[in-house]
Amino acid sequence: MKLGAPHRWTAVLTAEVRRTLSVRLWWLLLIPVVLLALAMSLFGSLITLLVPSATDTSAILMLTGLASALSMAAIVGAAYGALLAAGEYRHRTITLAFLTGTRTQVLGAKVAVAAVVAGLYGLVVAVLGPLLGGAVLGGQQLPSWGQLAGLGAIGILVCALWGVLGVAVGTVVPNQAGAVTLTVGYLLIGENLIAGALRAGDTSFGEPSVFARLTSFLPGNAGDLALYEAPVAAAGAGAETRTVLEFLAGVSAPPPGWVALLVLVGWTVAGVALAVVVGGRRDIT
Amino acid sequence: MQETAPPGPGRITVEGLGKKFGPVEAVRDLSFTVEPGSVTGFLGPNGSGKTTTLRMILGLVGPTTGRALIDGVPFAELESPGKVVGAVLEVQGVHPRRTARAHLRAGAAAVGVPDSRVDEVLGLVGLAAAADRPAGGFSLGMNQRLALAAALLGDPQILVLDEPGNGLDPDGIAWLRSFVNAFAASGRSVLVSSHQLAEMELTAQRLVVIDRGRCRFDGAVSELREGQGGRVLVRPADPARLAEVLAAEGITEVDRISDGRLAVGGADAVRVGDLALGAGVAVYGMTEERVGLEQMFLRLLAGEEVA
Numbered sequence: 001m002k003l004g005a006p007h008r009w010t011a012v013l014t015a016e017v018r019r020t021l022s023v024r025l026w027w028l029l030l031i032p033v034v035l036l037a038l039a040m041s042l043f044g045s046l047i048t049l050l051v052p053s054a055t056d057t058s059a060i061l062m063l064t065g066l067a068s069a070l071s072m073a074a075i076v077g078a079a080y081g082a083l084l085a086a087g088e089y090r091h092r093t094i095t096l097a098f099l100t101g102t103r104t105q106v107l108g109a110k111v112a113v114a115a116v117v118a119g120l121y122g123l124v125v126a127v128l129g130p131l132l133g134g135a136v137l138g139g140q141q142l143p144s145w146g147q148l149a150g151l152g153a154i155g156i157l158v159c160a161l162w163g164v165l166g167v168a169v170g171t172v173v174p175n176q177a178g179a180v181t182l183t184v185g186y187l188l189i190g191e192n193l194i195a196g197a198l199r200a201g202d203t204s205f206g207e208p209s210v211f212a213r214l215t216s217f218l219p220g221n222a223g224d225l226a227l228y229e230a231p232v233a234a235a236g237a238g239a240e241t242r243t244v245l246e247f248l249a250g251v252s253a254p255p256p257g258w259v260a261l262l263v264l265v266g267w268t269v270a271g272v273a274l275a276v277v278v279g280g281r282r283d284i285t
Numbered sequence: 286m287q288e289t290a291p292p293g294p295g296r297i298t299v300e301g302l303g304k305k306f307g308p309v310e311a312v313r314d315l316s317f318t319v320e321p322g323s324v325t326g327f328l329g330p331n332g333s334g335k336t337t338t339l340r341m342i343l344g345l346v347g348p349t350t351g352r353a354l355i356d357g358v359p360f361a362e363l364e365s366p367g368k369v370v371g372a373v374l375e376v377q378g379v380h381p382r383r384t385a386r387a388h389l390r391a392g393a394a395a396v397g398v399p400d401s402r403v404d405e406v407l408g409l410v411g412l413a414a415a416a417d418r419p420a421g422g423f424s425l426g427m428n429q430r431l432a433l434a435a436a437l438l439g440d441p442q443i444l445v446l447d448e449p450g451n452g453l454d455p456d457g458i459a460w461l462r463s464f465v466n467a468f469a470a471s472g473r474s475v476l477v478s479s480h481q482l483a484e485m486e487l488t489a490q491r492l493v494v495i496d497r498g499r500c501r502f503d504g505a506v507s508e509l510r511e512g513q514g515g516r517v518l519v520r521p522a523d524p525a526r527l528a529e530v531l532a533a534e535g536i537t538e539v540d541r542i543s544d545g546r547l548a549v550g551g552a553d554a555v556r557v558g559d560l561a562l563g564a565g566v567a568v569y570g571m572t573e574e575r576v577g578l579e580q581m582f583l584r585l586l587a588g589e590e591v592a
Contacts, residue, residue: 092378
């Protein structure tokens, strides 16, 4: 692993930005993200239909909807990262990239681009979701700006981290279809299966087992915990809160949101480290 | 952002290079150098390990044994690799939706040269008119030109070309040949692989011949010719008598050709003529046959195989 001079990093990053902007992948994936934001507003209008007058819970419901939309946007971000990294192998453009920059520099540039693009997906949902949802929820009691901004910031961070994790997966599994299937499949299905296995035998009463406690430390769940912290906090403290959070994120005995966020950061760092090693040694034949 | 590192001399040194892909030994104990100011032909049949060797030189494939150095350091340790080495490899892609210009602009940023260089290299390879078309619609020859344009972005000291003639039409091949010769004439180095010997004969001054991952020859093209020697085709009045005389002088590599001529190896026309005169055998005609590179190449491979 060779780091190289700082100006080489900016040169390789500029090249990566130019590569990204010259194809449409990054904005094509904005389409599902905008659809997510629209779904979020649909969620809001459903609430209005069911509960026409303002209630204490409408703000909580809106935050919950936003958190789940951000969680989905993170999956799109992860898919983007995986496509970005594995696509270079598919189109064999990785050869030219490695001839003009070190492998670590090329990976670093992809990490930066994926973090920004996936973070942008999070931003779109965080801004567009409440705007559309809020418009529909005219007569309802809305979350405060602070609550929305806080959740939005966490959402952008979670999306960015997942974009980076996607790059790590796409580097370790340099097959584009394989990398995307693995990332999205894991987040939608795989992790639930693992969590289910870990929680097998546990009841919803009493103390969860050691295995069940591990569910909070799976990367997808960790991101969700960080996101759902806001609506749960809005609902106020209480034994019910924990149950709601456990239900939403599919975990047992969740740690605080900031710990969950650190867990996701840890996974991301580990993923990138693995990508540095595996991608650095791979023979480009 | 200005990179001021002085350009190196542009020498490639391959030392005991070997590569195993699982149980398959693609390259074994390969050593040679590419000197600045020359075109070195890297010759071998398909599957002989040429591409693997070139990719090891470029740091794309990690060697199992030995090392490849560019101006004394491994490729991965070059400060600005794009300004030292330009490479056109067989499987080198462009995103089908990216235009030639966008592809090169990304390359220019990574290499660290101004965007104006993009138009220069596009003009140099004759792709200026197709600059804004997506590369997905390019022919094989156009892709080859685009890859060469990318290789030239950094105005490198060394050019590595893997089977560059593939996909080029005869005009393109002639153009490439003159380009490569001019590039080497300006004091820079070219390492070009090919399985087409005729093409090598016209460009390369030095040859590295490999077969099944092993080096068979490393030296000047003229050396290879001398090592193999030519034949003298002679039409004597009495072939049997001349063969006897030659054998008495230790020249035993004599074949009788169906048209009555003798093919004599290991002696030049002057010696054969003198011997014939001394023995009183009339000679009606004599030609020196120069062995073509292709024939030499085949002999080389066949000879080594027996050994």
